[in-house]
Amino acid sequence: MLRKAEPIDLEFVYKLYMHPKVNPWLLYEYMNIDEFTPVFNDLIKRGVKYIFEAEGQPAGMCKLIRLEYRTSHVAYLGGLAVDPNLAGRGLGRKLMAEIIDLGKQMNLRRIELSASVENQKAQELYLKAGFEKEGILRNYTHQQKENRYVDEVLMSFLY
Numbered sequence: 001m002l003r004k005a006e007p008i009d010l011e012f013v014y015k016l017y018m019h020p021k022v023n024p025w026l027l028y029e030y031m032n033i034d035e036f037t038p039v040f041n042d043l044i045k046r047g048v049k050y051i052f053e054a055e056g057q058p059a060g061m062c063k064l065i066r067l068e069y070r071t072s073h074v075a076y077l078g079g080l081a082v083d084p085n086l087a088g089r090g091l092g093r094k095l096m097a098e099i100i101d102l103g104k105q106m107n108l109r110r111i112e113l114s115a116s117v118e119n120q121k122a123q124e125l126y127l128k129a130g131f132e133k134e135g136i137l138r139n140y141t142h143q144q145k146e147n148r149y150v151d152e153v154l155m156s157f158l159y
Contacts, residue, residue, distance in 0.1 A: 002098040005049035012058045021084040025119050052095045060095045073109040096129035114152040131155040
């Protein structure tokens, strides 16, 4: 089940963003929970953070941010992760199916995302879900800890 995140989800979301197997692929650098709380509160306020539940427990998350005006038929998908402790259970595929269903309910025509060219596992998941590669965003993400820029592949799902 995919539902909007609530304030009670702060600890789960924080731990998932900061997990060493997850953090290198997502937007935010490592930070403590006090630094992260305003970021999380903003996502809640904007209504763009979602929690994926499996068997009644939080198992993953994503952001789905609808664009505006002439691009209001498009949403950006980011911050997508499944708890690494639950790997190998097919939850990534289930999460992607629910995101696509949510996009349909929102009357979207396109969902787009970017993934590190180094994150082959994520790219494979997105391709299996029906996303297609559209191009490369050069020097798109700055890995502050390693002081290097990483290319990302732009992908989209069209309804």
